Amino acid sequence: MNVLLLVPPLLLPFAVHGLAGRALDRLHPVAALRALTLTATVLAGASVSALGALVLTGLLALPLFAPLGELVHPLHTPPNALVLPVAAVATGVLTVSAWTLLRSALRQIRAYRTARRQAESSPAAGDLCVVDSPHPDAYALPGRPHRIVVTTGMLRTLAPAEREVLLAHERAHNAGGHYRFLLAAELAAHCHPGLPRVRDAVQLAAERAADEAAAAAVGDRRLTAQAIARAALATRAAPSTRPDFASAATTGPVPQRVAALLATPAERPRSASWIALLLAACAVVSACAATTGVVVFHHEVEVAQGEVPR
Secondary structure (H helix, E strand, O other): OOHHHHHHHHHHHHHHHHHHHHHHHHOOHHHHHHHHHHHHHHHHHHHHHHHHHHHHHHHHHOOOOHHHHOOOOOOOOOOHHHHHHHHHHHHHHHHHHHHHHHHHHHHHHHHHHHHHHHHHOOOEEOOEEEEOOOOOOEEEEOOOOOEEEEEHHHHHHOOHHHHHHHHHHHHHHHHOOHHHHHHHHHHHHOOOOOOHHHHHHHHHHHHHHHHHHHHHHHOOHHHHHHHHHHHHHHHOOOOOOOOOOOOOOOOOOHHHHHHHHHOOOOOOOOHHHHHHHHHHHHHHHHHHHHHHHHHHHHHHHHHHOOOOOO
């Protein structure tokens, strides 16, 4: 097995997190959200496949586990001095990834159930649920049906026009199904240490997309920026029980979002298409390398089992 085939899927995620920031600057927020989420998902799947192939290669190289593979010939692999340490590291990375993913999933499920119970027990008008709490908070809660959860503390903080901006922002999250992108990015972030920054970029892209939708709905970019800034200042020290995938107008680097709203919308630069192509190229190269590596590994196992000629 050529271990070098499994190297690109393990290295490319570190390169993509540098492209994520450029994608946010040059692509429309909705395009950046979709491109970054798809890229992160493909890179995560490719890296897990590559790590799994390395783990299996190391296991079959050990006399203790070789009989489990029903090998009648030696498995064609690099020397054990190289394979075994690499397989040990791959095992450690997969174990840590699985553990952190499990912890995150349990925490998110508990937070979602708490938020859902709170929303269902609060007064509702259409999709809007008003929670009686002095702590300012507002977020889009996915589910059946989707809800916009706002506390009385947040409503008292904002002026009527700013409340309209906030509600338009949260409704844009639910209308765009942004929680799906956030969940996919969160899952990918636990699969490779180079992908958490891409997850952060996906979160920012979702907020920027909702910002633009809110600004279009109310017809005032300055008012939108003002409402988001005031809501963020109000919630800075306030506790929130919402899950991470329940998008909120106060999420992410708010000063960067406010600056984007106050800036004059400009035509997307020509480099935008190159950024999208680079993201697609990274995803394709990673997926092809991982698939080829796994196929080659499977073929080598069949050869060692005597099922196919070398």
